[in-house]
Amino acid sequence: MKLLLLACLSPKTGNNTTAERIRSHIESAGHTCELRDAAAFQSSAEVADLISRHPPFEGALAIHLFRAGSLLLDIQVPFGVIFGGTDINEDVKVEQKRVVMERVLLKARFAVAFTDKLKEEAKLFLLSQSCKIYVQPQGIQTEVSEKFCWTEFLRSSGLSVELTHELRVFLLVCGLRRVKDPLYLVDVFSEWHRENPLNVLVVIGPRYLFSNSGVRQKIDPVFSVEVEAVVKKTAGVFLAGARSQRELHAAMKRCFTVVNSSVSEGMSAAILEEFLHQSQRLLSDRELRERLVRNGKVYVEEHHGLGQERETYQRLVDTLLSA
Template structure:
C-alpha cells in the first residue's frame, strides 16, 4: 500500500522525530510511506493533485488535525490522523480552526491521541467521534552517542566554569518558539545562579521561529548562568541529557513531550511545568517533579539537589513508567493495525 504522510518537519523537532518513527513502523509492515512537510503545501488542492499522480497514493496519514489534516479534505482516498498537543490545547479555541478540525475528524477513518486526557478533550470540544479515536502513547527508544564529549559540549555552549564535573546542568530541551516558553525561568534562574554558581541552565533545540529566536538570544546574552546550545543529532542530544543533572520542560502547551520521556528512559530526573500534557506523564514526586511558577521551580530544584533518596526514586520510577507505558513494539503494532483499516472500502 502506498501512503502519503503529512507532518510539520522542522529539523530536529519532536514532531519530526515522531513522524519518522511512525513512518518506520508503517514501512516495516511492507507499505510504502512517503513523508512530506505540511508546510510545503499551500492548499488541499495541491495535496489532492499529488495523491492522484501515477502511481497514485492509496491512503494518507497526518499529524496535527489543523496544520496537516486540513490539507487532506479534498482527497478521495481513506486517511487517518494523529492529534498534536496544539490541536486540543490551542487550535480548538479558535472557532474557524475548530470547524476545520471537526471536518477532518468526521472524514478520517481513524484518529490517534497520545493520552486518555487528549481523547477526552477531543470528545468535549469537537463533534463526538469517540469510536474512531484510539489512544496510543508515544513509543520511546533512546540511543546515546559514544563519541560525545561533555566538556566540549558545555564550552561550545558558552559554559566556562571549571571543573565541569562539579556543575549542576539543568538542560531545557525545546525548539525556540513561544509555545515552549524558554524564557519563563531565565530571570529567576539567573538570580539563583548568582547565589549558587554551580547551577547552570542550558537551552538546547532548533531555531524554529526566527523572530522569537532573536528575542531569546538577546535575553540569554544578559542572563547570568543561562546559555544557548546549538541543536544536536538525536544521539548527541541523548548523550547530553544523560550527563546533565536534570531535564527541564517549561512549555505553555504540550501534547506529549518526547524529551521528558527520553529523560526518564535515560535515567535522568525531570522538572516539568505543571500543564495538562506534562501532568499526564509526570506524576509529581513519583516519576518527576512539577512546578507552576519560577519560584516553585527553584524550590523543587533545591529538593532534587539535597534529597538523594528523592532523586533515586524519581529515576527508578520514571524508567519503569516508560518501559510499561511507552513500549516501541506496542506502538508499532497499533499503527500497523490502524493502517490496515485504510485498505477497507
Template structure:
C-alpha cells in the same frame, strides 16, 4: 499499500522526529509511506491531485488536524489522523479552525491521541465518537552516542564556571519559538544561581523564530548562570540528557503557571539535597517510560490502524 503522510516537517522539530518514527513503523510492514511537508501544499485540491496521480496513493495519514489534516478533506482515499498538542491547546480555541478540525475528524477512519487527557479534550471540543480515537503514547528509543565527553559538550555549549564536571546542569531542549517559552525559567534560575553558582541552566536547540532568537540571546548575555547553545545531533542530546542533573520543559500552550514556576526551584532544591528522592524519581521515571512508551507497542498500534485503511 502506498500511503501519503503529511506533517509539519520543520528541521529538528519534534513533529519531524515523530513522523519519521511512525513512517519507519509503517514501512517495516512492507508498505510504502511517502512523507511530505504540509507547507508544500497551498490547498486540499493540491493534495487531491497528488493522491490521484499514477500510481495512485491508497491511503493517507497526517499529524495535526488543522495544520495538515485539513489538506486531506478533498482526497478520495481513506485516511487516519494523529492529534498534535497545538490542536487541543491552541487551534480549538479558534472557531473557524475548530469547525475544520471537526470535519477532518468526522471523515477520518481513525484518530490517534498521545494521552488519555488529549482524547477527552478532543471528544469534548470536537464531539467525536470515543471509539474513533485510539490512545497511543509516543514510543521512546534513546540513541546516545558512545563517544561522548560531558565536559567537552559543556565547553562547546559555552558553559563556564569552575570545574564544569561539578556543575548541576539543568537542560532545556527546545526550538526557539514563542510557544516553547524558552525564557520562562531564566529569571528564577539566575536568582537561584546567585545563591549557588553550581546550578546552571543550559538552553539548547534550533533558532526557529529569528525575532525571539535575538531576544533570547540578548537576555542570556546579561543573565548569570544561563547559557544558550546551538542545536546538536539527537545522539549527542540523548547522551547529554543522561549526564545532566535534570531535563526541564516549558510551554505556553501547555499552561505553565506562576505557581509551577515557584515550585520549580523548591522541588529542584529537594532533588539536590535528597539523594534517596533523586534515585526514586529516576527509577520510577525509567519504569514509566518502559511501561507507557514502548516502541514495540507503538509499532503494533500503527500497523493495526493502517490495516483499516484497506
C-alpha cells in the same frame, strides 16, 4: 499498500522524529510509506493531485489535524490523523481553525491521541467523534552518542568549562517559540545561580526552519531576538543550538535534570516556586534522585514501548485497507 504521511518536518524537531518512527512502523508491516513535509503544499488540491499520480496512493496519514490534516480534505482515499499538542492547546481556540479540524476529524477513518487527557479535550472542544479516537502514547527509542563531551557541548554554548565536572546542568529542551516559553525560568534560575554558580540552565533546541530550497530562517524572528538578548545578559542561563538526536539524548542522560515549560500548559507562579523547592530537594536527596530515575525507567517501559506503538499503527493502517 502505498501510503502518504504528511507532517511538519523541520529538522531536529519532535514532529520529524515522530513521523520517521511512525513511517518505520508502517513499512515494517510491508507497506510503502512516503513521508512529505506539509509545508511544501499550498492547498489540499495539490495533495489531491499528488495522491492520484501513478502509481496512486491508497491511503494517507497526517500528524496534526490543522497543519497537515486540512491538506487531506480533498483526497479520495481513506486517511487517518494523529493529534499534535498544538491542535488542542492552541489551534482549537481559533474558531476558523476549529471548524477545519472538525471537518478533518469527521472525514478521517481514525484519529490517534498520545494521552487520555488529549482525547478527553478533543471530545470537549470538537464535534463528538470519540469512537474514532484511539489513545497510543508515543514510543520512546533512546540513541545516545558515545562521543558526547560535556566540555565541548558547554563551550559551544558559551559557557566557561573550568568546572564542568562539578556543574549541575538543568536542561530545557525546546525550540525558541513563545508557546514553549523558554524565558519562564530565567529570572528565578539566574537568582539561584548567583547563590550557587554550579547550577546552570541550558536551553537546547532548534532556532531555525528550513524551506524546501534550503533557506534558513528563524522559527520566530522577533521572539528569538528577545530570548537571545535576555539570555546574553542573564547569569547562569545559556542557549545551545539544535543537536542530532543522539547528541540530545546524551545531553539529557548526562545532565542533572531535564525541565519543561509551556504557556499552553498553564505554568503558574506557584509552579515556579515549587520548581525551586523540588530542585533543591533533588540536589540534597540522593535516594530521591535514584528513585525517580528508577521509577521513570519502569514507566517508560510500561507505557512507551515501541512494540505496542508499532502494533497499534499497523492495526489502524489495516482499517484503511478495509474501506
